[in-house]
Amino acid sequence: MPVEEDHDVVVVDVEKIENSNEETEQQEEASDGMEKKQLSSKILRRNDSLEMKSQRFSATHAAKVRAILVFDTSTSFQSIGIVYGDIGTSPLYVYSSTFTDGIKNNDDILGVLSLILYTITLIPLIKYVLVVLKANDNGDGGTFALYSLICRYAKVGLIPNQQVEDADVSNYQLQLPNNRQKRASKLKSALEKSHFMKLFLLFATMLGTSMVIGDGVLTPCISVLSAVGGIKQAATNINNGKFLFMYVVVLISVAILVCLFMAQRFGTDKVGYTFAPIICIWFAFIAAIGLYNFIKYDPSIIKAVNPKYIVDYFIRNKKDAWISLGGVVLAITGTEALFADVGHFTVRSVQISMCSVTYPALILAYVGQASFLRKHNDLVSDTFYKSIPGIAVVFVMTLTSAFLVLIMIMIWKTHILLIISYVLIIGSVEVVYLSSVLYKFDQGGYLPLAFAAVLMFIMYVWNNVYRRKYYYELDHKISAEKVKEIACNTSLCRLPGLAMFYSELVQGVPPIFKHYVANVPALHSLLIFVSIKSLPISKVPTEERFLFRHVHPKELNVFRCVVRYGYTDVRNEEEPFEKLLVERLKQFIVDEFWKSQNGDDQEEEEKVQEEIEKEIESVEKASQDGVVHLIGENEIVACKGANIGKRILIDYAYNFLKKNLRQSEKLFDIPHKRMVKVGMTYEL
Template identity: 60%
Template structure:
């Protein structure tokens, strides 16, 4: 059923107009012959692209040091809550059966130090942060870079004009390597590779959402558990219920927004890092300064030689030292690359190293206290202040992952990889901060289920490790593709990366998978559930798009409709919403067959997500006129990046009408080669058209929504019938409709129903 949208360019050559010279009264624009918006529309070259191709992120690169330091301070509160609270449970999760040999502590410390250095510091700070998408990070940012460089999208909606959007450009080196071209060609020509990349992106997204469930559970449970050291009356069940109460409060306040998180939480995490770093240094000097020997990797080999399989299994606990590392990349859009690097190298990394070294020194003298290493190693006078800060820090870590989950779901919505949910932007100042009511309550129920079901950090840690390492391995896989295709990195650099960081992550992955039956199944089951939902939604969305593309209304049919004497034109402006970017949807004919009336001005509106983070307002609306001219019918593709805000309807309507009038005015410049009389006549007609639009705007806007029912076509197999008739339709009935997502007022809305047999 796949249709190539470019084939119609040869089928309807009459609709491809020649170029004209630009008017001296308007900015000079690059002209082209073909209109990629739709071959059924008239060509108005250069409707987008009046702006330069300078990447949005370059402005941040020139920020003053004062701004960078300010952002670095804020990033401490948002980015490092998760990795910063790891010292609460790493040693306890690694030595589950106790410490069997005193030098095992040195082996584990050496593993922690090298893991912290190679993955958060080397991989993320110096490699992955470079792969940001115009300042945005995360799994979808990597996928978007690949989508822009190679045609690997599964929906045929590419347009030439999209490449003129400022953020779309990739800064590529001049030398084209054979390996990069070969890989690009293979990806573009392999449907299996395209599906696999989308599948991997969905898997990474699901695992990050899994982090959003597990981080609050393990962080709060670990912090509250410290109260056992102060009183013997505190049982594990009481700790679990206190943790559950804190989690409920945390999720209930999400609706108030997180726009003050950076300012409010940064001091807490800064105090936390100062305390764990200072206490670590104190313990290092007091108990056993010789643990500094752990910088020698020989102790890692000795540890594996003594413990063999048990050492390999214990890697599942060691990997918890780098939980939350993905936040370094995922949250870079709120800050800058330099500010993240600065805060990691100067604050987080030194404090964490000091904390783990200090705990190792303490354990060398107190092997029997490994199950409660963190709180047992705190000097007496600092116990209660540290307990309070630990609980606050765990809440911060949880808040950061919850916010990250909202952001990544917002990104997945733009690729039709998640069912419709309402995204509430909680801050007018920080656009990336969002709240999703449905997801918030589902996360809360999942967190409570994990906390009340597992009740201890050991099994939660097993589950957590799988989610963390899976996301890291997927990030590395995408990064290698980017290094080959986009960066054109030297082959030795790529091989070195794979043989060091890649193999290290695979080793950790093998270890955490070993604990599958000890809680490790949870993130995989959770990811499987989420991916099933994402696959169902994405697959049927693509089937619907191909159906509309195949059955779209041809130019001749539209002319026939316009010539009908029964067609009644009524006052007002109608916005007809459609997911179809390439043409006029078949539901429009169905609408006119039942209601033979049409508003004075009609605009077909399609929302399209580009594989970039943001689209500026000047480049967001792409208009084309639909012939014949006297219909006053236009097509409009509204282009959004995956971080853009969908504005309230009143604001959206106003901007759309203003951009439509600008489009009508800009049509006049291409006619300057006409004689003076014809040009004057054309300008008069344009003035009249703008007056028609203004009058229609004053008469009122009607929103026409296509309510497409989908069913499997006759003769479909069982799997297809279950997928479309039951699974997809069940999701659609129980989730928000498009008018709720796009803030369309019910009083001015008319739904048009039609059944698609897919």
């Protein structure tokens, strides 16, 4: 079971210390004076301009800097083609969606432009680019990244599969400040003690993820329809223009969407390089047109930088101004992609592309449109789409802010005044926008929420029954003594070969093993219980993926292995899973033997070496004799006497999802000829 005590982790760079010691020993033993100087300069690592080595160091350092700059520039270019498709096309419909009843006062344009300018500056630029991107999880972003950070710092997970060894994974550690504060400890303790808060955090994470997906269903359609709507002007010059427009716009939009989604299968890298030039040209055009309109029509529109016009706009229009925020918020549609898609690129590349390309282009576009509208009030409705407030986006932004506040308090230990300022400025703006878009719920805002509700139901069903199954296996797990008794049973036949028994239980041996032995009275010469575990981090390095333990006594040749994955890891790797596991097992055997060796006696060392070779030879022989993969095929049913809700949840909803789930043997590329499925019924 996991240790419940908290310990401050002190990370010591052992490798550097060992390297330094080795270099010092080599320096003392070396006889050549020049070699001593070189080793000495290595240890001191001085950057002396009079020495040739330091010149090479400077050149190498400069080369690294140039390589980083080239990489950041390349990924920044790619990110333009992936991240900014939604927010970049927002100028097509923001003003028409805001002034749905036309422009009643020319100064209203100043108020709306001021709202747009400050919204784009506060939310995408300041909140996401400068603050939220720092809360990435080893380079990955999104709602799950924020949740994983909280899970690693506080024990808020609902499945009791935490292990002390999890903290040894390099990506698991958090960069914590030294000045721990009482409020962080109090909040951490409150989260860990409250079952309701654990459920709420999980629910919020699933809701946020579902809403991003739900919004992703509609936003491309809105953007493409709005863009293709530009042919309306040409269509009206033809006989039956409206008829032609209706069908041509729909057909062209469908064709574009089909092509876009078909292109995604080629991967982010190719899609990014393909669409980046197109999006760059788009930003260049809207920026140039915006600048032209600004100069030609009304340069005085620049006074919209004064927030006084926002106040005047609300005083003049009252409730209508609040309702119009549902249109203004479309100016930041797609902002969540800045954080969610950061895993495909880097934080710096997204920051560079946003600050140098996207933000300036959008500002010029909206300023130019406002300048044009000041002279042509009657043309505001000419930009096609009018009123769906894309609601899911604003909700996810607000949810991100809430999670970020938890991270600021618990993990970053941010000063309380900065936290309060963030909540009052950013949080209040998002809450106001959320209230506005919720007002138009019945005018299309329910669509992304409907998609999100379906996805939420799927996630809830799977998570709920999975937790029930895990607790069932935990309550009925086989003790170490029972495993020893089974393995030592002389009535069992020991077959040559290696058997891998898969399960998801981390603590102990699953009950299905006892069921297997009762029906098949035979065990292989080498048995490994393989537990598949997901860690609350994005990626687990391959060299840290396998965690082995011996089941005593060692003569039984029984091991337990926890295989750890992050939430973005691809499990079907190029190197066969079976081969990788056997190699890591042999490495574990070597390490375990040397750790148990005491002293520097040469005779004892030779004895240990012989034992290691013997143990590894037995593993290799078992592997050569044949590997069998034993997979538990559990049938989950509701227990007798269960209410109708529980029976629907388990017997129908969960089992329907399970039938459509990709099976374990496909995930790990297990050969069907060497796979044995062991069935057992769990009554939950």
